[in-house]
Amino acid sequence: RKEVEQDPGPFNVPEGATVAFNCTYSNSASQSFFWYRQDCRKEPKLLMSVYSSGNEDGRFTAQLNRASQYISLLIRDSKLSDSATYLCVVGSNYQLIWGAGTKLIIKP
Amino acid sequence: SQTIHQWPATLVQPVGSPLSLECTVEGTSNPNLYWYRQAAGRGLQLLFYSVGIGQISSEVPQNLSASRPQDRQFILSSKKLLLSDSGFYLCAWSVDNLYEQYFGPGTRLTVT
Numbered sequence: 001r002k003e004v005e006q007d008p009g010p011f012n013v014p015e016g017a018t019v020a021f022n023c024t025y026s027n028s029a030s031q032s033f034f035w036y037r038q039d040c041r042k043e044p045k046l047l048m049s050v051y052s053s054g055n056e057d058g059r060f061t062a063q064l065n066r067a068s069q070y071i072s073l074l075i076r077d078s079k080l081s082d083s084a085t086y087l088c089v090v091g092s093n094y095q096l097i098w099g100a101g102t103k104l105i106i107k108p
Numbered sequence: 109s110q111t112i113h114q115w116p117a118t119l120v121q122p123v124g125s126p127l128s129l130e131c132t133v134e135g136t137s138n139p140n141l142y143w144y145r146q147a148a149g150r151g152l153q154l155l156f157y158s159v160g161i162g163q164i165s166s167e168v169p170q171n172l173s174a175s176r177p178q179d180r181q182f183i184l185s186s187k188k189l190l191l192s193d194s195g196f197y198l199c200a201w202s203v204d205n206l207y208e209q210y211f212g213p214g215t216r217l218t219v220t
Contacts, residue, residue: 004151032207043198043211044152087151091207095167098151 003027004099006088012105017078021102023088024070032091033064035073037084038101044087047073078106110135114199114212121219127172127186129215131199134180139201141182142209143174146196158182194219 006023013019025033033050048055050062050071061074071088083106088099111134121127133139140159144152154167156174164174171190175183182199196216200209 008149034207041196041216043214046208046210049208094206095154095157096152096207096209098153100149100151 002099003097004088004090006086006099006102008100008102010103010105012107013078015078015080015106015108018074018076019078019104020072020074021086021088021104022070022072023099023102024068025088025090025097026069027090027092027097028066028069030069030090030092030097033062033071034089034091034096035060035062035071036087036089038087039084047086075104078104080106080108082106110201110210112199112201112210112212114197114215116215117213118216119218121189121217123191123219124188127184127189127193127217129184129197129199129217131182131184131212132180133182133201136180136201136203138179139203140206141176142200142202143182143184144198144200146198146214148195152198156184189219191219193217 003026035047036044037047038044048057050064054063059076063072085101085103087101090097113132142157143155146152158164158176172186198214199212202209
């Protein structure tokens with residue numbers, strides 16, 4: 001079983017729609033959780049941290065379910081510029097464990 | 109503000125040739141530095157990390173090595189490249205929070 005698993009997609013979504021991704025992790029002792037965004041052939045960029053109480057940043061909402069060991073990312077009112085690969089990242093033992101990413105394509 | 113530089117952006121090297129990739133960070137002191145590799149369709153794989161000059165920890169046994177000759181300089185090397193070394197190499201830094209890492213633009217290496 002992979003340490004961090006994501007649906008690779010692609011998710012093809014019309015502009016303006018709401019889209020949600022999930023990610024599961026295997027290490028119950030994991031301490032920190034993040035979503036990164038990676039554009040095609042570019043470096044990953046930190047999108048947001050994920051807190052136990054859930055957190056929101058504009059159109060983006062991240063949630064953590066420790067009991068079920070999954071993390072979610074919700075994007076509302078999606079824009080063309082949201083097209084990218086979204087990487088789920090888990091911090092454990094002072095290292096980051098990376099998912100392979102979920103590809104999102106927003107269509108006009 | 110902090111910036112991180114990597115070069116070259118792309119590189120095509122024959123099997124058996126040496127490799128040297130360089131990463132430098134500006135605008136911060138004593139950063140933690142990391143080398144990752146990303147293969148197509150895979151998650152990032154941590155290769156090396158460094159918490160200070162001359163301090164290198166290796167995560168994956170392979171034919172690559174890393175050095176940190178200066179506080180803000182991190183170098184990835186190989187004496188003889190393998191086909192399996194092809195990938196997207198990313199340097200990253202962190203300061204207070206080990207888990208909040210920021211990446212350079214990366215080097216896309218193709219070994220032929």
